[in-house]
Structure formats: structure tokens, C-alpha cells
Amino acid sequence: SQQSGAELDCASVAVGTPVVPMGSAVTASCTIRRERCRGLEDGQPQISWLLDSEPMAGRQRRGVGGTEVSELSVPQLNRPQAKLWCCVEWNGTKQRVGMAEIRAGYPPGKPSNLSCLLDLSDYGLTCRWQQGADGHLPTNVMLKCATSRSPAVTGCTPPNGHSQCTVPRRLLQLYRPMELWVTATNALGTAESERLRIDPMDVAKLDPPTLQSIHSVPPQTDCVTLTWAMAPRNAHMEQCCELRYRAAEDPSWDVVTGIPGHAGTMQHCKFLFGMLYHFQMRCRRDSARGYWSEWSVGRNYTTHEKAP
Amino acid sequence: APLAELSGDHDFQLFLHKNLEFTRKIRGDVAALQRVVCDTFQLCTEEELQLVRPDPPLMQAPLDQCLKRGFQAEVCFSQIRAGLHAYQDSLGAVLQLLPEHTALVETLQLDAANLSTNIQQQMEDLGLDTVTLPAEHRSPPPAFSTDFQQQVGGFFILANFQRFLETAYRALRHLAR
Numbered sequence: 001s002q003q004s005g006a007e008l009d010c011a012s013v014a015v016g017t018p019v020v021p022m023g024s025a026v027t028a029s030c031t032i033r034r035e036r037c038r039g040l041e042d043g044q045p046q047i048s049w050l051l052d053s054e055p056m057a058g059r060q061r062r063g064v065g066g067t068e069v070s071e072l073s074v075p076q077l078n079r080p081q082a083k084l085w086c087c088v089e090w091n092g093t094k095q096r097v098g099m100a101e102i103r104a105g106y107p108p109g110k111p112s113n114l115s116c117l118l119d120l121s122d123y124g125l126t127c128r129w130q131q132g133a134d135g136h137l138p139t140n141v142m143l144k145c146a147t148s149r150s151p152a153v154t155g156c157t158p159p160n161g162h163s164q165c166t167v168p169r170r171l172l173q174l175y176r177p178m179e180l181w182v183t184a185t186n187a188l189g190t191a192e193s194e195r196l197r198i199d200p201m202d203v204a205k206l207d208p209p210t211l212q213s214i215h216s217v218p219p220q221t222d223c224v225t226l227t228w229a230m231a232p233r234n235a236h237m238e239q240c241c242e243l244r245y246r247a248a249e250d251p252s253w254d255v256v257t258g259i260p261g262h263a264g265t266m267q268h269c270k271f272l273f274g275m276l277y278h279f280q281m282r283c284r285r286d287s288a289r290g291y292w293s294e295w296s297v298g299r300n301y302t303t304h305e306k307a308p
Numbered sequence: 309a310p311l312a313e314l315s316g317d318h319d320f321q322l323f324l325h326k327n328l329e330f331t332r333k334i335r336g337d338v339a340a341l342q343r344v345v346c347d348t349f350q351l352c353t354e355e356e357l358q359l360v361r362p363d364p365p366l367m368q369a370p371l372d373q374c375l376k377r378g379f380q381a382e383v384c385f386s387q388i389r390a391g392l393h394a395y396q397d398s399l400g401a402v403l404q405l406l407p408e409h410t411a412l413v414e415t416l417q418l419d420a421a422n423l424s425t426n427i428q429q430q431m432e433d434l435g436l437d438t439v440t441l442p443a444e445h446r447s448p449p450p451a452f453s454t455d456f457q458q459q460v461g462g463f464f465i466l467a468n469f470q471r472f473l474e475t476a477y478r479a480l481r482h483l484a485r
Contacts, residue, residue, distance in 0.1 A: 123415070149429050169415065174422050175326040176429065199326065236332035238325070 010037035011098035013086050019137060019187035022104045026074040030058070030086035030098055031067050037097060040090060044068060048094065050085035077104040080136035107189030109133030111141070111163075111182035114196050117291055118204040120233045123169040125200050129182045129193060131163050137186040145180045147173040155180075172200050202287035206239060207231030208294050209261070209281050214301040223269040224301065228281055230261055231293075237261075241283035243268070244295070248276040273306040323430045324484040327423060331477045334419050337412060338470045341402065342463075344409055351463040360460050366450060368468045369394050374479035381483060382436040385427050388476045389439075392424040395469045400449030405462035 016027040032045050047070035049056040058070035070086070086098035109132020116127040127143050143165050144155040156165035172178065178200060182193040209228045217225045226243070239261030244253040245268075256268055261283050271277065279299050284290040346352035369391025374384035396417045403413045431438045450465070452458035 147425075149425075149432075170418055172422075173425060174419065175330045176422070176426050201326070201329070236336050237329055 008036065009033070009098070010040075011086050011088070013084065013098040013100040015084065015100045015102055018101065019103045019105065020077055021188060022080075022106055022136070023076050023078055024104065026077050026084075026102050026104075027072065028074075028084055028100060028102075029069055029071045031063055031069050032086075032088060032097070033065075033067050035066075037088065040088065046089040048087045048089070050083075050087060050094075050096070052079075052082050074102075077102060080105055103137055103187070105136035105186065105188060106133070108135045108137075108139050108184035108186050108191045110191045111184055111193040114180065114182055114193050115289075116180060116196065116198065116200070116203050118200045119166075120204055120207065123172065123174070123200075124166040125172055125180075125203075126164060126166045127180060127182075127196075128164040132184055132191055135184075135186045135188065137188065139184050139186040141182065141184045143167065143180065143182050145171065145178055148177050148179070174201050175199055198289060199287075201237075202285055203289050203291065204234065204237065204285055205291045206234045206237070206283050206285070206293040208296040209241065209283055211279060211281055211296055211299040214279060214299060216304055217267075219304060221269065222271050222273065222303075223267050224271055224277075224303065225265065225267045226279065226281075227265045228296070229264070230283070234283075238286055239283040240286050241281055243279065243281045245277050245279045247272065248278060248300075271303045273303055276300060276302045317434075320430070320434065321484060323426070324480055327426055327430075328477065328480050328484060330419070330423050330426070331473055331480065334416065334423065335470065335473045335477065337416050337419065338466055338473065341406070341409065341412060341416070342466050342470065344406060345459070345463050345466060348406070349459040349463070351459055354464075354467055357460055357463065360456075362450070362452075362457070362461050362464060366461065366464050366468060367394055367398060369472050371472060371475045371479070374475060379479065379482075382431065384479050385431055385436070386439060388479070389424045389427050391472050391476070392420045394447070395465075395472065396420045397447040398449055398465045398469070401452070401458070402462045402465055404449070405458055 011030055011032050013028060013030050020026055030047055030049070032047060034040050034045055045068050047058060047060050047068060049058050049070070049072050051074060056072055056074065058072035060068065060070045063069035081101070081103050084100045084102055085096050087094045088097050111129045111132050113130040114127060116125050118125050131141070142155055142157050144153050145167055146153045154171045156167050158165040176199060177197050179195050179197050181195045184191045209230050212227045212229055214224060214226050216223065230239070241259040241261045243256040243259060243266070246253045259266055277300065279301065280295040282293045282295045284292045351357065369387070371387050371391060373379055373387050399413055399417050403410060406413060428438050428440070450461055452461045
């Protein structure tokens with residue numbers, strides 16, 4: 001039968017478990033086929049090891065089919081990555097004839113602080129999280145999501161090293177709770193974040209409203225009436241808004257909260273007469289996890305002078 | 309469960325409010341496509357197209373059960389779901405008519421599917437009988453023999469769907485507190 005590549009080589013190195021918990025033992029064996037090692041004279045080859053550049057001694061014995069075998073046990077591997085070299089003495093030199101990569105690390109840490117935001121431009125759900133403790137090993141991270149009724153699990157994979165990715169619209173179920181969570185998997189195990197149960201629409205990032213008009217009505221009072229329009233993209237959505245205003249020279253804002261977005265108009269009082277004020281408004285979904293829109297473009301208004 | 313009982317149920321009211329909003333969104337997207345058809349093909353009002361209405365007439369999903377006084381939520385919801393399923397298929401003709409708006413039409417089809425699933429899952433939660441509409445069993449979109457017929461067909465598919473959504477919206481709103 002076709003011999004596998006390794007059996008044609010001068011030497012082959014086999015490792016018990018290439019990835020071990022940090023500080024654990026690693027066992028390996030090196031098999032030398034003298035006839036395959038160009039220039040290696042007759043007689044028994046002396047096998048030795050290097051852990052990266054650190055000499056290590058193995059136990060050597062005769063193997064099957066005229067091979068020579070050395071077995072090595074590294075009691076504690078305390079570095080995340082190392083090369084285990086199999087060497088043979090030749091002409092007074094140490095020849096590197098085989099190598100195996102070994103790794104040590106930890107199971108992945110638990111991802112945390114998962115939060116998601118729905119972008120209304122494409123209805124993609126972008127989720128961010130905090131990576132768990134580094135396991136010092138190659139780790140596959142995935143955001144998983146499932147609708148409440150379907151067993152199918154889909155999601156997205158963050159670009160290398162990033163802690164965010166976007167679930168496309170076609171995998172989402174709008175206006176219905178979904179479950180999202182992050183999994184991190186390496187050779188030593190898997191860790192899962194807490195599960196986030198949200199309706200994607202409840203975490204939509206809204207576009208800001210547009211302040212349309214501001215004036216004193218009825219005149220001679222300290223009240224101001226404002227009107228605004230909802231952003232077209234989220235005009236169909238129920239929102240609650242807040243208004244902030246400040247006198248031109250005053251750095252601090254006053255804020256009016258709990259304004260129903262679709263009202264489109266409101267009245268507020270206790271303004272000073274003959275004063276220039278700066279107004280802005282923002283809105284968000286009526287849900288605990290809603291994100292505020294940006295503040296609207298500002299609008300100025302000078303209240304009328306007090307009647308003599 | 310009798311309607312009276314349903315309307316007091318918190319989850320049911322939450323379902324209604326969420327899917328009233330969802331229906332508003334879908335209606336907005338259908339209106340956007342109607343504007344595209346108007347701007348692109350100058351087909352803007354039904355009144356001007358009475359003589360060229362597709363014959364045989366295009367599918368108009370029935371919602372008669374939702375129009376009855378004191379209607380049965382169960383039967384009305386089933387009609388809404390069946391209609392959403394049918395319009396999903398019909399929108400395939402709009403896809404062919406407006407290739408440069410594929411994203412919006414496909415979003416519309418996806419939203420219609422989601423709304424239907426939301427209604428089905430809510431009916432299951434309420435213990436109402438539901439019919440599982442086989443996702444893979446799709447009907448081909450209507451076919452038209454001339455470009456003009458295809459444009460008119462696309463116009464009426466959107467007009468019929470908009471009318472369907474308005475009726476469905478009124479039915480959901482009737483149930484909402």
C-alpha cells in the first residue's frame with residue numbers, strides 16, 4: 001500500500017496530546033529510519049531532543065523494522081507554544097531531523113456584557129461583547145441566535161480578534177423575542193456567555209427627529225410650543241423622546257423627559273422673557289434596552305420681551 | 309378563548325402592539341414601492357387603470373372573517389396568515405418588474421413571512437388552532453405577456469397588498485386596547 005509521507009521520512013515525531021492544560025505533562029516519541037537519513041552511517045543513531053532550544057533527554061530503544069525510537073516526557077509545559085525537536089548526532093553535530101508543535105493553555109474564558117443594536121438602514125443586528133480570559137490557544141468565537149420556536153441556531157462569526165459581528169436581517173425574526181449568546185471554543189473546551197433574550201426591534205437605533213417650529217403661544221406667557229417630525233425611517237415605530245434646552249450663555253441643559261414621539265407637538269413653560277434659547281430633541285424605543293438616537297439638529301428661539 | 313378574555317391578556321396586547329407597528333412598517337415599505345412604480349411607469353392611481361385591470365383578476369386574499377362584527381380572532385388570524393403567504397408569492401412578479409429594488413422587495417417578503425410566523429406563534433401561545441403553511445410550498449408569481457401588462461400587474465399586486473394590510477391593521481387594532 002501507498003506508504004504515508006511520514007513513513008518515508010528520516011524521522012517522525014508523534015505527540016500524545018498536542019494541546020494540554022498549562023503546566024501539564026507532554027509525552028512524545030521520535031522514530032528514526034536510518035536508511036531514510038541520507039549519510040547516517042551504520043550503527044546505532046544517538047537520539048536527543050530540544051524543547052525550543054532547551055536540551056531534553058529521552059529513553060531510547062530499538063523499534064520495529066530496524067527503527068530506533070526515543071520516548072520523551074516533558075513533566076510540565078509552562079509556555080503557550082513550543083517546538084519539540086528530534087535530533088540525531090552526526091559528525092559531531094546535532095542534526096534536527098523531526099519536529100512537532102505543542103501548545104499549552106486554558107479553556108476559553110466566559111464572554112460577557114453581550115449587547116446588541118439594530119441598524120435601521122439594513123436591519124442588521126450588530127452585537128458586541130467582552131471576550132473572556134485569554135486561553136492562549138487558537139479559539140473559535142461565534143455569536144449564536146435562535147428564534148423562540150425554531151431549533152435552528154444561526155448567527156455570525158466575528159472577524160479575527162474582534163468582539164462584534166452582525167446578524168443579517170434574513171436570520172432575524174422581527175417583533176418576536178430571540179435568544180442570542182456567544183460561544184468561545186478552543187482545544188480545551190467551550191465557554192458560553194449569558195443568553196440575551198430580546199426582540200430585535202426593541203434595540204433599534206433610531207434616527208433623530210427634526211424640530212420644525214418653536215414659538216410662544218399664547219403670547220405674553222412664559223410658555224413655548226414646539227413641533228417636530230419623526231424621522232421617516234422610524235416613523236412607524238412607537239418611541240419616547242426627551243427635549244433639552246438651555247439659555248445661550250448657560251452651559252447646563254434643562255431636560256424634559258417622557259415625551260410621546262408621535263405627539264408631534266408639546267408645550268413647555270417657565271422660560272425667561274427676551275432670552276435666546278437652544279433646543280434639541282432625541283428619541284428611543286419604549287423598551288429597557290432601547291438606544292437613544294443622536295440629538296436632533298439644534299434649533300434656536302428667542303422668547304419675546306415681557307409686556308410693560 | 310373568547311375575544312373578551314383575549315383582549316385582557318397582557319402578552320396578547322403586547323403581541324398586538326408590536327405587530328401593529330410591524331404592519332405599519334410593511335405598509336410603509338409597500339407605499340415606497342408604489343411610489344417607485346408611479347415614478348417609473350407613471351402608474352399611480354387605480355382609477356386610471358380600470359380598463360386594463362388584469363383579466364383573469366389577480367389574487368386578492370380574502371379577509372371577510374376580519375370584517376365581521378365581533379369576529380373570531382382565530383379565523384381572522386388564519387386568513388391574515390394565508391394572505392401574507394399568498395402575497396409573498398405574488399411579490400415575485402414585483403421582483404421581476406423592479407430588479408433594481410430587489411433588496412426592498414425581498415425585505416418585504418421577509419417581513420411578510422415574519423409577521424405570519426409571529427401570528428402563528430401567538431396563536432399557538434393562546435392555544436388556538438393553527439395551520440402550518442409549508443414554507444417550501446410556494447406558488448409561482450403571476451405571469452404577464454407584455455411589459456405593459458407586467459407593469460399594470462405589479463401596480464395591482466401592490467395596491468391589493470396595501471388594501472389587505474389596511475384591513476389586517478384595522479382588525480389587529482380592533483383587538484388592541
